Amino acid sequence: MDAMERMRDMRTKGSIVCIGGVNVDRKARLLVPFELGTSHPVVSTQTAGGVARNIAENIGRLGQNVALLSVVGGDHDGQWLIDATSPYVDTRMVTRIPEANTGAYTAVLDERGEMVLALADMAIYDTVRNEWLKQRWLKFGPISAVVLDTNFPTDVISWVIEQCRQDRLPLCVVTVSVPKVKRLPTVLSGVTWLVTNQAEAMALAGKRRLDDAIESLFRLGVENIVITRGAEGVVYATRKGERGAIAAPVVKVADATGAGDAFAAGFLYGVLNGHMVEDACRLGISNAALTLQTAETVNPALTEQRLRAAYEQYFHEGGES
Template identity: 45%
Template sequence: MDSKKEQLLALIRDNPFIGQQDLAERLGLSRSAVAGHIASLTRERRLLGRAYVLPQRAPIVCIGGSNLDRKLRTLAPLQMGTSNPVSQRETPGGVARNVAENLARLGLPVHLLSAVGDDPAGRELLAHAARLGIATSGSLQAADAATGSYTAVLDADGAMLLALAQMALTERLTPDFLRLTSAQRASASLTVIDLNLPADSVAQLISEAAADTRPLVVVAVSVPKMARLPQDLSGVHCLLLNEGELAALCGGKPLSNPSALRRAHRQLRERGLQQLVVTQGAAGVLYSDGDALLALPAPSVPVLDVTGAGDAFSAGVCASLYQDPLDLALACRRGLALSALTLQTEATVHPDLGPELLQSIH
């Protein structure tokens, strides 16, 4: 990496109003060389616009589901067709909302655009976001529908046995909703969407991103909802999914070996996708490096509860891409570290995250 360019970026961080001539004198460069470095940093989204607005000053906009998570942990082996004793815990949930909370706890500016009911659960979700510093202006609060819910049945070891999602409200995040929230979305340095969104909204956001320079990250939520992605993925900077979701996206056949995974990756590259991350549970992740798929192992940690670990991984990746959209390997390392922490708590989002976590992972 060019050391002069990094020095220039550091000077701008210290004084965003610094002029090009001052930069040139401090760095021992010509003014044209400084202009070249600034143009390069702007293309990389490490600077935004003529006023040297740093990406750290613009929010990550998360669009998608918010709901109440109910976690039921069995106290004995599950028996179908009869009553089972369980313990219960309720926490805020929803993929986009979970990603937003992780990002906020990491110290990043976040704006969440979602839909909740005008009921106790919905009001608490909005209040919880406000306490974390997450902006929610523009989010839909429906008077005629209940806030969504996600119920996970876990075994005694914290592994998921069954999950039930009631996410009908996210169907109201239509292109008309996107039009009404265009002002909130215009300020985004990075946009993150989940596939709870209707297919026409997903297509619109991808089309907008293809015509823009701001990165768009798409987070899968389930195999059935992979059908919400359009054929043209040229506006997607990074797609995060698991092997089952990748198989559904690429024809439906199981991806039973590395060559099948590579073929699926090539297929998505041909559809315009820039970066791909495939999660493999305890085995780690695969991530794209040009035409290649590289592997990273997951840290081995004791598992208390799997709920939220995937969203934590997505948040770690997004937080890192917000700082450097080109370093996907670092983003995956940070995502794995955040996921490992979340696996060790019963909370959907680890309550003790802080800005220092990202900087500690290189």
């Protein structure tokens, strides 16, 4: 059974389970050009973040059943994140660890909204163990698909990949950063979709050319590869021989944080609703564009109708044919 067959009717089979990071995102946007060694006036904001959490909220806002499996601290931030996420996502499997600090991500953005520097306090995820995950995995009802980011330790990530392979569950792995891409195991059989950016793909594959990296990732066992390239759009490749590149529309950027997560969610929404990989990438790009135009990590106005309208605007009304 190929990826499309496994994913075609998922909406009737159960929840999409997102496993990974749930963070507080703190952003400071510069009001003047960045210079080393001096202070800068900024506008500061705080939003709910974390790759797995962001993807889950996007998917929930798009009308899909979605659950989140993660950990937060026993602090105020942890409860705030659960409260902010639960209107769109089943958060019953988010565990509070009293002695830990909730994960925190701090980004400094330039005047255009592009990242200058990011800082991550993610020590809480290193406390996650396989036994914790196994106990909660068994409590889920029907699972239609799994989304896994790379915040958890290697043995936990490996367990999820192997469990999805054994259970024949479609699995989308979404990378978090170049350092954390190294947490992925060397055998990736069981990964239906790998959504990553260009730097992370080449770091994982150990290659300097994108084409070589794609071939190397196929040899590791990945079925389908989608590589985001920021303003240049995306490149995709499948084991069936489908390959292509799709340009991103030009939009006014308010804040780039969360755009990659929005792409992953829009892409998965497309696949779950029967779109071929190329068209699913267009839906992902459309969702990323919607997120780029808001200061929030997840667009608060996102709906299925809004995404479909953006897709039509960017790719059928004077965009790509």
